Amino acid sequence: MLPKIRDFLHYPILTISGGDITPGSIILGVAVVFTSAILASLASRWLLRLLGSRGLSSGAQFAASKILRYSVVLLGILVGLSSMGLRLDALFAASAVLAVGIGFGLQNIAQNFVSGLVLLIEQxxxxxxxxxxxxxxxxxxxxxxxxxxxxxxxxxxxxxxxxxxxxxxxxxHSRPTPHLRIDVKVDASAKSDPALVRETLLAVAAAHPEVLGDMGSEVRLDQCNEPAFVFSLLVWISNPHDDLRIASDLRFAIEAAFRDKGIEGPIPERITYARDGLPRPLREQNEN
CATH class of the missing domain: 2.30.30.60 (SH3 type barrels.)
Structure with a gap:
């Protein structure tokens, strides 16, 4: 029984570049690749723990573990192919000949592959x-x-x-710091006191707990044409994920502060239509 199994495992199925491929070599090659995948996973986890204990950033830990995993898997594939009976020198020579033809068909994949390596290395x-x-x-x-x-x-x-x-x-938004400056647009009536509006907006920004007061808030007057003044409240926050929520909080607070201070919003221009069907501002009608 054993001689028959041994003969079966060593029976040449295919010969490529002078190397015999047998059922035994195929089993051995698959086992090597499978083992390398397991070792790659274990090695990447070990490296993550090691780099984490050294205080490296999570991004650097992730990149290093990925590169180590890919390297171990690639080495396992090469060893597995060699274990199957394939001559790697002949295989590389053949791949160089086919690279030109395959490159045109796999150009995008190769470009993404190289870009992925650059992203992991340069970060x-x-x-x-x-x-x-x-x-x-x-x-x-x-x-x-x-x-x-x-x-x-x-x-x-x-x-x-x-x-x-x-x-x-x-x-x-996370480099070089996660701090982000958000711009909240605010309209006020042209009859409002710009200095009072500025003071009110800065007070609203200072009262919000997630606004970084030490980095300085700023109010800019973008437009001062009738019927409204347009202001910009510029504030710094520590987490860019929360920009929409914090901007909404500031708008709610600004609306309440404007009511308390008696600051009016822009007066909308009412439009009526003359008999000729053309729109005309109501105030022009009154003047006529």
Missing amino acids: PVAKGDFVKVGNSVGVIEDIGLRATQILTRDQETIIVPNSELMTSPVIN
Whole structure:
């Protein structure tokens, strides 16, 4: 029985570049690749704990563990192919010949693959960063070899090709600091005292617990034409994820403060229609 099993395992199924591929070599190669995948996972977890104990940032830990995992898996695949009976030198020579033809068909995949390695090594963006890509805003959940996953505010996952992160403008709100300045537009009646409006807006900003007062709030008068003055309240916050919520809180507080101070909002211009069907402001009618 044993001789038959041994003969079966060593029976040459295929010969490639002078190397015999047998059932035994296939089993051995698959086992090597499977073992390398397990070792890669264990090694990446060990490296995460090691770098975490050294105080490295989460983005650097993630990048280093990813690179280590890919390296171990790649080494396991090469060893597995060699265990199957494939001659790696002949395989590399053949792959160099086929690279030109395959490159045209897999150009985008190769570009994303290289971009993924650059992202992991250079880390212009890292896992956990709050970024804006195009019209999408969210947190980077994972950087793979082909694409990056971004989790939006609405808990939707967007798959962005790595090459797009390298070639398109990307706003990283987490670098160099997570501090973000938000701009809250405020309209007030042209009859209002601009100094009082400025004082009220700064008081509202100072009263909000999540506004960074030490970084300084600012009020700008953007427009001073009738029927309204347009102000901008510029404040700094520590967490860019909360910009919409904090801006909404400030608007609620500004509306209440304006009522307390007697500051009027812009007076809307009422429009009526003359007999000729053309719109005409009501005040022009009164003048006539």
